[in-house]
Amino acid sequence: MDMNQYIDVFIDESKENLQSMNDLLLELEKSPTDLDIVGEIFRAAHTLKGMSATMGFQDLANLTHKMENVLDGVRNQQIVVTSDILDVVFESVDDLEAMIQDIASGGNGKRDVSLVVHKLQDIEEGRYIANNSQNEVAAATQVHTKVENSFKRLDEFELSVLEESREQGYQNLYVYVQLRNDCLLKAARVYMVFDVLEQIGEIIKSNPSVEALEEEQFDYEFTVLLVTKETPEDVKQRILKVSEIDKVEVEIFNQDSFSKQKEEQFNPKEPSSSSGKDKESTEKSSTQKSQTTGKTIRVNIDRLDVLMNLFEELVIDRGRLEQISNELEHQGLHETVERMSRISGDLQSIILNMRMVPVDQVFNRFPRMVRQLAKDLHKQVNLEISGAETELDRTVIDEIGDPLVHLIRNALDHGIELPEERSRKGKLEEGMLSLRAYHSGNHVFIEIEDDGAGINREKVVQKAIHNGLVSKEQAQSLSDSQINELIMESGFSTAEKISDVSGRGVGLDVVKNTIESLGGSIFIESKLDKGSLFSIQLPLTLSIISVMLVEIQEEKFAIPLSSIIETAIVKKEEIMSAHHKKVIDFRGKVVPLVFLKDVFDIPTGDSEDSFFSIVIVRKGDKMAGLVVDSLIGQQEIVLKSLGNYLTNVFAISGATILGDGQVALIIDSNALIK
Amino acid sequence: MAESIAQDLKVIVFRLKDEEYGVPVQQVGSIERMQHITRVPNTPEFVKGVINLRGVVTPILDLRKRFGIENVDYTESTRIIIVYVDDIEVGLIVDAANDVIDIPTDAIEPAPEVVGTIDDDYIHGVAKLDKRLLVLLDLKNTLSHGEVKEIKTMEGSREQ
Numbered sequence: 001m002d003m004n005q006y007i008d009v010f011i012d013e014s015k016e017n018l019q020s021m022n023d024l025l026l027e028l029e030k031s032p033t034d035l036d037i038v039g040e041i042f043r044a045a046h047t048l049k050g051m052s053a054t055m056g057f058q059d060l061a062n063l064t065h066k067m068e069n070v071l072d073g074v075r076n077q078q079i080v081v082t083s084d085i086l087d088v089v090f091e092s093v094d095d096l097e098a099m100i101q102d103i104a105s106g107g108n109g110k111r112d113v114s115l116v117v118h119k120l121q122d123i124e125e126g127r128y129i130a131n132n133s134q135n136e137v138a139a140a141t142q143v144h145t146k147v148e149n150s151f152k153r154l155d156e157f158e159l160s161v162l163e164e165s166r167e168q169g170y171q172n173l174y175v176y177v178q179l180r181n182d183c184l185l186k187a188a189r190v191y192m193v194f195d196v197l198e199q200i201g202e203i204i205k206s207n208p209s210v211e212a213l214e215e216e217q218f219d220y221e222f223t224v225l226l227v228t229k230e231t232p233e234d235v236k237q238r239i240l241k242v243s244e245i246d247k248v249e250v251e252i253f254n255q256d257s258f259s260k261q262k263e264e265q266f267n268p269k270e271p272s273s274s275s276g277k278d279k280e281s282t283e284k285s286s287t288q289k290s291q292t293t294g295k296t297i298r299v300n301i302d303r304l305d306v307l308m309n310l311f312e313e314l315v316i317d318r319g320r321l322e323q324i325s326n327e328l329e330h331q332g333l334h335e336t337v338e339r340m341s342r343i344s345g346d347l348q349s350i351i352l353n354m355r356m357v358p359v360d361q362v363f364n365r366f367p368r369m370v371r372q373l374a375k376d377l378h379k380q381v382n383l384e385i386s387g388a389e390t391e392l393d394r395t396v397i398d399e400i401g402d403p404l405v406h407l408i409r410n411a412l413d414h415g416i417e418l419p420e421e422r423s424r425k426g427k428l429e430e431g432m433l434s435l436r437a438y439h440s441g442n443h444v445f446i447e448i449e450d451d452g453a454g455i456n457r458e459k460v461v462q463k464a465i466h467n468g469l470v471s472k473e474q475a476q477s478l479s480d481s482q483i484n485e486l487i488m489e490s491g492f493s494t495a496e497k498i499s500d501v502s503g504r505g506v507g508l509d510v511v512k513n514t515i516e517s518l519g520g521s522i523f524i525e526s527k528l529d530k531g532s533l534f535s536i537q538l539p540l541t542l543s544i545i546s547v548m549l550v551e552i553q554e555e556k557f558a559i560p561l562s563s564i565i566e567t568a569i570v571k572k573e574e575i576m577s578a579h580h581k582k583v584i585d586f587r588g589k590v591v592p593l594v595f596l597k598d599v600f601d602i603p604t605g606d607s608e609d610s611f612f613s614i615v616i617v618r619k620g621d622k623m624a625g626l627v628v629d630s631l632i633g634q635q636e637i638v639l640k641s642l643g644n645y646l647t648n649v650f651a652i653s654g655a656t657i658l659g660d661g662q663v664a665l666i667i668d669s670n671a672l673i674k
Numbered sequence: 675m676a677e678s679i680a681q682d683l684k685v686i687v688f689r690l691k692d693e694e695y696g697v698p699v700q701q702v703g704s705i706e707r708m709q710h711i712t713r714v715p716n717t718p719e720f721v722k723g724v725i726n727l728r729g730v731v732t733p734i735l736d737l738r739k740r741f742g743i744e745n746v747d748y749t750e751s752t753r754i755i756i757v758y759v760d761d762i763e764v765g766l767i768v769d770a771a772n773d774v775i776d777i778p779t780d781a782i783e784p785a786p787e788v789v790g791t792i793d794d795d796y797i798h799g800v801a802k803l804d805k806r807l808l809v810l811l812d813l814k815n816t817l818s819h820g821e822v823k824e825i826k827t828m829e830g831s832r833e834q
Binding site: 309310312313316599600602640641642643646649651652655657663664665 | 710712714716721723724726728732763764
C-alpha cells in the first residue's frame, strides 16, 4: 500500500505524541505516584506504536513497544519510578524522536536502538528494582495473566452474554494467537483466523479491537473470546490450519475468576502482571480518537501562503476600485466598494489569525532540554515558563526556536553556577531560569532570565580589546549596555573552554542576526552575580507591518515604523558639519544624517530644496536621520521578500506592493547605523 | 541536465541582438510584457530591479547586460521571460520572445569554443535547425555566475 500520502500526517502526529510524552514524563518525575499521568503517557506511546506499525516503521514500533512494557509495569506498580528509570525512558524518547526526524527527512526510520532496548528490558524484568518477588508472581502466572490483562475491561453486557451462553451449554474459550514474525499480511491472517472461528462459534471480543486488527495496529499476537461448542483442542487445530501462525493457545475462559480478579484491581496494592502486551481496549481507543478529532484541521502553511498572496492581490485591486469609485462619484458603486473594503478587511484579519500559533510550540521542548542540560552540567535549575499561550506568526515561530535554544544553553552553561558556587555566593542552590512571553503593543516579547553569574564586564572588555573590536581608550568609556552589545558581535565568546553545551558552532551573533532578520531586536541586561536578562522583541506578524512611506525623486521606499523615533523637517542652515559628516542638533543630541539618495545611488535632479525632510531612526540607543525628499505618510503594508535570488541587498530588508501595483523597497535602517 | 537533452527538447526561443537563444520550456513560468520595474540599489548592474508579478516580488535581470551586449532602448517587442531555476525565480529581459520549438536530440551539438561574446559557461549547447542556429542556455550558470555564487559562499562561510 502506498503510505506516502499519510506520511506528513504521521510525522505531525508522532511529533505531537512524542511531545506530550516528554511533557508528561517531566510531570511524572515530579509526582512519581500519579498513575493518571502514567496512563496518559501510555496512551501516547500506544498511539505512536500503532501508527508506526501501520506505516511499516517496525523499529519505531518495536522500541515504543518496549517502552510501553516499562510504562505498563509502572502503571501496575511493579516498577517504581525513579530518576534513573526515567532517564532510560527519556533516552528512548530521544531515539524515537531521532527516528521520526529521520523519517521526516526522507529516511526509513531505522536506527540501532539495541542499547536502550536492553536497558528497557532490564527495567521491565526488574533488574533495575530491588523487589523481585513481584516479578516471580508475574512469571508464574504468565499465561493466565494474559487472559486477565487482555480482557480487564469486559463490560456488563459482555459478561452477561458469556454467562448466558455457558448456561446454554456453550463453552467460553480464550484463544491466544501468535503470528509468525515474518508474517507479511497480518490483517489478512487475522481475517482468516476470524473466518475459521466464526464458522464454529461467535466472537465476543477481541484484543486488540477488531478495528485495530484490521488496520494492523498490533504486533504479532492477539486474543479472542470465543463462544463455541467445539473443544479447545479442536479449535486450536482449526486455527493452525491457517498459514503463518506461530502459536495458538486455547483455554477455557473462567469469568468467575475474571470478575473476582476485576474487583481486586480496585485494590492498588495487589500486584498484577507486567507481561500484558497489547492492553488495548475499545474504551481506550475511543478516548484517543476524541482527543485527536477536535474542531481543528491541519492546513499546510504553503496553502495559507497562497491564500495570503491571492488575498493581497485582492487588496491591491480593492485600492484601485476605491480610486475608480471616487473618480466616478457613483453612489451605488461607492457603497458597494465600501462594503467590499470592510469585508476584505475582516477577511484579512482572519487570514492573518490563521497563521498565528501559540509560542507554546517552541517552548514545550525546553523543559526536557533544561532537565537534560542541568543533569549534564551537574547544576540545579528550576525552569519557569509563563505566557506560553502567546500567539506569534507561524514563520516567526519556525525561526525563533534555534536562537532560544542557544540562549537557554548559554544561560545554563555560562549563567547559572554550580550548586556549591551558588551557596558560596549566598544564593539558593537551585538556580532560576525563567522563560516568558507576552504581548505588548504591536510586538511580542520573549524573555529569558536567569539568576546566575551575569556578564563579567572586565572579561568582555578584555576579550573585545584582544579581538580588536574596541581600542583600550574606547573601552574605558563604554556603557554597560554597549558592553552587553559586544558579546553579540561575531566570533565573540568568553567561554574559557569549549564544552559540549556551548562554545562551539553558532555564536550570539547568529542569534542576533536571526532575530533581526525577523524584524525583531534583542536587548541584554545583566548584573554581575545577580543574573542576566535577554529580552527579544518580535513583530506580531511578519506579513504586515506599519511603515512610513517616503519618496526620493521618483522612487518610493518604506521605513518600518518600529525603528522610527519621529520625523522632522529642518532648514538647510540647521545642518551642521562635524568631521566631514553632516549632522543635526535633534533635541540636544547630535544626530548624523544619512542621505538616502547617496546610499541608494538615486539619480538626482538639479534643484535642491531649502528644507530637508528627515526621518529619525534608532538602533539601540544610537540614532540617525535619514534624509528623504518627501514623506508620503504612514501605511500598513504587506511584507514580501525579494526572492531567493536577491539576498543580502545592502540596507534593504524586503519589499512590498503598493496600491498602484508597484513594488516599493523596505529600508533596513539598522544597516544604515554603524 | 544531461538527461534532458536525451529526448526531444521543447524550448522557448527568444532573441538577443541578432542571435536566437533557447531555454527549456519546463523552466519557463511565463512571458510578460515590459512593465514598471522598481530599481534595487546596490545590486549588480544587470539586475534591473523587481516587479510585482501577480503578488510575488520578482527580480528582473537584463540579459543584454548580463552577457555584455550593448544596450538598446526597450521596444514594443521587449519581453520578460520568467524562469525558475531550483528555488530561484527571476525574470529575464530579452529583445523578443515569440516561438516555441521542438529540437531533436541529434540537432544539438556541444557548445563551440567561441560563440559571440558569451562566456561558455552559460551555454548548454547549440542547436542547428535548417538555417537557424539556436544557442541553448544553461540557466543555472546564467544566474549562478557572479552574484548568486558570491552570496551563496558568503552564507556558507558564515555557517561554518
